[in-house]
Amino acid sequence: MAALLVPLSVTAASAQPYAATRDQGLVRLTDAKHQVSVAVAPGVGNVAVEMTVKGQQVLQWPYSSVDEFKAKPRLSGIPFMGPWANRLDEQAFYANGRRFPFDMELGNVRGQIPIHGFLSYTDQWKVLEAKADASSAWVTSRLEFYRHPLWMKQFPFAHTIEMTYRLQGGLLEVRTRIENLSSDPMPVSVGFHPYFQLTDSTRDDWTISVGARTHWVLAQPTKLPTGETQPITQVFPDPAAASLKDHDLDHVFGDLVRDSSGGAVMTVKGKSQQLDVIVGPNYRAMVIYAPKPQPGSAQNRNFICFEPMVGITNAMNLAHKGLYKELQSIPPGGVWQESFWVRPRGF
Numbered sequence: 001m002a003a004l005l006v007p008l009s010v011t012a013a014s015a016q017p018y019a020a021t022r023d024q025g026l027v028r029l030t031d032a033k034h035q036v037s038v039a040v041a042p043g044v045g046n047v048a049v050e051m052t053v054k055g056q057q058v059l060q061w062p063y064s065s066v067d068e069f070k071a072k073p074r075l076s077g078i079p080f081m082g083p084w085a086n087r088l089d090e091q092a093f094y095a096n097g098r099r100f101p102f103d104m105e106l107g108n109v110r111g112q113i114p115i116h117g118f119l120s121y122t123d124q125w126k127v128l129e130a131k132a133d134a135s136s137a138w139v140t141s142r143l144e145f146y147r148h149p150l151w152m153k154q155f156p157f158a159h160t161i162e163m164t165y166r167l168q169g170g171l172l173e174v175r176t177r178i179e180n181l182s183s184d185p186m187p188v189s190v191g192f193h194p195y196f197q198l199t200d201s202t203r204d205d206w207t208i209s210v211g212a213r214t215h216w217v218l219a220q221p222t223k224l225p226t227g228e229t230q231p232i233t234q235v236f237p238d239p240a241a242a243s244l245k246d247h248d249l250d251h252v253f254g255d256l257v258r259d260s261s262g263g264a265v266m267t268v269k270g271k272s273q274q275l276d277v278i279v280g281p282n283y284r285a286m287v288i289y290a291p292k293p294q295p296g297s298a299q300n301r302n303f304i305c306f307e308p309m310v311g312i313t314n315a316m317n318l319a320h321k322g323l324y325k326e327l328q329s330i331p332p333g334g335v336w337q338e339s340f341w342v343r344p345r346g347f
Contacts, residue, residue, distance in 0.1 A: 018137035018167065020130040025066035027130045029137040034170030036344065041077075044070045046125040046141050046163055048078035048194075051172060053344040058275060060195035060303045073121040078174065078194040080163065082119045083145070083155040085191030086287060086313040089113065089224050094320035095157075095187045095329075102154050109154055113222055116193070124148070128162070136168035146181055157186040159330075170344065177337040180330035187316050188328045188336050191287070191309035194277070196342075198270035203293070203302045204245035209267040210236060212253035212286060216312055224314050225252060227323035244268075244304065249290040252312050254326070256286060266306040274345040277306040282338035284326045285309040308340040 017033045026049070029038045039050035049061045049069065061077045063069040084093065091114060092101040102109040108118040122143070130139040145151055146158035158181040166173040180186040198206060215235050217228040235251060236242040256264035262281035266288070267274060279286065287307035293299070311319075311327055318324035330336045 016132060017134070018132040020132045020137045020139060022130060025070075027127065027139045029130075029132070029139060029165060029167045031137065031167045031170060036167060036170055036172070038165060038167055038172055040139055040141075040165055041066050041069065042125045042127050042139075042141050043123045044073060045079055045119065045121045046143070047076075047080070047120075048165060048172075048174070050077070051342065053347040056199045056273070056347060058196060058198065058273075058342075058344060060197045060300070062300070070121075070123075075116075075120065075193055076195050078192055079120045080161075080176075080190070081116045081193055082161065082190040083151075083157075084114075084117050084189045084316065085193075085307075085309055087113050087115045087222070087224055089222070089314050089317050093155075093187075093316045095316060096184055097320075100156065106150055106153060108150055113224070117190075118151070118154070119143070120193075125163075136166050138164055138166040140164040156182075157184070158182040159186060172342040173339050174341075175337065175339040177335060178330060179335050180332060183332050185329040185331055187319075188330060189311045189315045191283075191307055192340070193287075193289075193305055193307050194342075195303045195305055196268060196275050196277075197303045198268065198273045198275070200273045201270035203290070203304070205270060206244040206304070207269045208242050208244055208288075208290075208304065209265070209269075210239045210242065210253065210286075210288065211257040211264045211266055212239070212255060213257060214253060214255035216252040216254060216285075218250075218252065218313075223250060225312055225318060225323075227318065227321075229254070244290060247290065248292040249288045249304075251288050252309075253286045253288065254284065254312055256284070268304050268306075269346075272346040276341075276343040276345065277308070278341040278343060279308045280338045280340065282328065282336065283308040283310060283340060284328070285312040285315075287313065310336075310338075 143161040162177040289305035293301040319327035
């Protein structure tokens with residue numbers, strides 16, 4: 001990836017520990033003291049495509065340029081999923097007691113089991129500011145959902161989304177703010193699908209810690225929650241130290257273990273490297289996706305996805321059926337916001 005050289009903030013580089021620069025379709029945030037750099041592609045879904053820690057890339061993003069990514073995008077880096085995340089059990093969603101069927105002829109919703117919404121690669125994000133000061137570097141972008149008739153046809157709740165990536169003290173914060181501009185309460189079922197990797201070891205050497213108490217049982221092969229739950233120990237006998245080589249994961253977890261500030265932590269550890277993903281209290285669920293390598297396949301499975309979710313898979317429709325009690329909604333004129341953080345250690 002080409003170096004980004006154009007400063008967005010007018011500061012002396014030698015005196016400023018943080019910087020925000022822009023070039024070739026990317027905004028790069030740097031934390032010189034902790035040797036952390038993050039690159040964001042606002043024109044392709046506002047995806048964070050790079051996070052390097054002392055020169056080591058901890059996001060899987062198999063592209064050499066933004067143009068290559070834009071030409072043939074697929075889930076990688078830190079993509080946003082909206083207006084719903086993960087799977088729905090029919091070509092419709094439920095909100096406020098009503099069924100909203102998708103218009104499948106529009107082409108932006110696909111499949112008998114619609115998945116991941118339709119915003120992951122949009123070029124409609126607009127950068128509001130990209131700045132740095134003595135304490136952090138950040139970029140804030142805005143998506144005006146309500147301006148797009150084909151989007152509103154599928155999800156008729158007028159709203160805006162603002163996302164801020166902030167580097168501070170060696171941590172990356174990803175903050176999302178959603179404002180409901182419509183006259184009805186708006187259900188919130190968005191999430192992120194980050195692809196993390198460690199460079200000091202391979203997947204089979206990694207240990208994970210899962211800060212959750214409950215596993216949502218999934219129907220097969222649809223991978224939709226049945227409504228049944230079980231203790232997490234049915235999946236991980238020791239949730240604090242599970243060997244990834246023993247698991248083929250595409251699982252949904254809830255009842256997250258919170259600290260005094262409301263944060264819940266998921267961790268992947270290699271030989272010395274470690275990544276902690278910390279989610280704020282309005283992220284009520286975590287999907288963990290880490291499929292085992294297939295024999296004879298060249299596909300790179302050297303990653304783990306800790307996916308911060310506002311609700312579990314199929315949250316809106318399960319709530320309508322009375323099988324899910326934690327669906328969040330935004331009142332008319334109201335705002336929902338929350339953050340998750342990526343904390344590298346041992347690099």
